[in-house]
Amino acid sequence: MNQIINEVTREQLKDMGSFKVGDGVRVHTRVKEGDKERIQIFAGIVISRKGSGIHESFTVRRIASGVGVERVFPVNSPNIEKVEVDRESVTMKARMYYLRDRIGKRASKVKEKRLVDLANAN
Numbered sequence: 761m762n763q764i765i766n767e768v769t770r771e772q773l774k775d776m777g778s779f780k781v782g783d784g785v786r787v788h789t790r791v792k793e794g795d796k797e798r799i800q801i802f803a804g805i806v807i808s809r810k811g812s813g814i815h816e817s818f819t820v821r822r823i824a825s826g827v828g829v830e831r832v833f834p835v836n837s838p839n840i841e842k843v844e845v846d847r848e849s850v851t852m853k854a855r856m857y858y859l860r861d862r863i864g865k866r867a868s869k870v871k872e873k874r875l876v877d878l879a880n881a882n
Contacts, residue, residue: 769814774836776843779818781806782851782870787820787833788841799841802831805870807856821859823867828860847872 779785786803804822807830811817816835821828833840849870859867 766813772814772836774840776835776840777845779806779843779845780851781809781854781856782849784846784849784870785820786844786846787831788844789833790839790841803846804829804831805856805859805868807859808854828867 783806784804785806786801788799788801791798791800802820802822804820806818807821808819809816810819814836817832818835819830819832821830823829849872851870856870859870862869
């Protein structure tokens with residue numbers, strides 16, 4: 761039974777690129793308003809990735825007008841146009857829910873990769 765489900769859902773999987781928890785991303789989503797359609801960008805930090813296969817989703821958090829806003833996106837949604845990675849980071853946790861308790865500048869501060877780190881990785 762599991763093989764049948766995997767075969768059916770394999771066609772619907774999308775390749776969203778490689779982004780991980782802690783990365784700063786810009787998610788381009790299609791928004792339908794009446795008979796018009798436009799692209800809306802939601803930029804923030806990925807605080808979690810959950811699920812696998814067709815059920816995979818990720819949560820993006822940003823601070824808008826001093827208030828934390830989180831949005832959950834299904835990875836394989838047809839309404840997601842693309843996901844751009846603004847900045848890569850080095851995280852020690854699989855979920856970054858602790859950012860919810862932070863206020864101000866610290867709420868968006870994540871340890872970023874530096875050129876020195878990238879040179880040592882090669």
